[in-house]
Amino acid sequence: MARMRPGTRRTTTGAALAVALSALLAIMTANPASAATVFADGFENPVVIGDFTEFTAGQQFGPWTVTSGNVGLTRDWQAAEGNQSLDLNGFAPGAVARTLPTKPLTTYRVTYALAGNPDNGPVIATGRVTANGNTVDSFSFDTTGQTPSDMGYVYRTFYVVNVLSSATTLGFASTTTGAFGPVIDDVRVDSCLLVLCPASASTSTVG
Known part of the structure; x- marks a missing residue:
């Protein structure tokens, strides 16, 4: 009877485990349900009457609060999702925020669609995203060649690891x-498993 060489069973088991994990990763990556949606908003609320509604610091619209300057909820150009989008410069630079329930020691994936006002102004539009006051993403968008009917939205994604905060x-x-x-x-926040939230330069820790 042939004898198994020492270490053969361990190698076989390790290979089988690697194959199983690889298959599991493929299934979970292909299945969006593996990530639980915490928040999704396409700035459709409230419905804008006309082309543009301005909101100033301290005012609320939908789930958002204007924290500085002023912003504009608009139907004046193509939206990435639905019929409305948010212009972060109303008549001056503005900022918005909303508070989400979060679980300790959980990773969150944040995605959003980015474009720039194509009507006038600087070619490069810039801004930042914060989590609990910490900058977790800095962005810029080149409006060259873009029009109100073809905004050229790009989707950005980053990850936030929440350590202790309940919100x-x-x-x-x-x-x-x-x-x-x-x-x-089209702002979206999902809590996700480790295999769907790999550590990278776009991962920040808060809480």
Whole structure:
């Protein structure tokens, strides 16, 4: 009877485990249900009457509060999702925020659509995203060649690891001066398993 060489069973078991984990990762990556949605908003509330509604610091719209300057909820151009988007420069740079329930020692994936006001102003629109006051993403968008009917939205994704906080305040702010700046839409926050939230340069820790 042939004898198994020492270490053969361990190697076989390790290979089988690697194959199983690889298959599990493929299934979970292909299945969005593996990530639990905490929050999703396309800035459809309230419905804008006309083209543009301005909100100033201290005012609320939908789930958001304007924390500085002023912003505009608009139907004046193409939205990434639905019919409305958020202009982070109303008549001056603005910022918005909302507080989300979060669990300790949990990773959250944040995605959003980014564009820029194509009507006028600086070619490069810039801004930042914060979690509990800490900058977790800095962004810029080149409006060259974009039009109100073809905004050229790009989707950005980053990860936030919540350590201890039971709530996290997510904020978006323009860092572009004047009345023409970044536009955001289709904001989504998902809590996700470790295999769906790999550690990377786009991962920040808060709480």
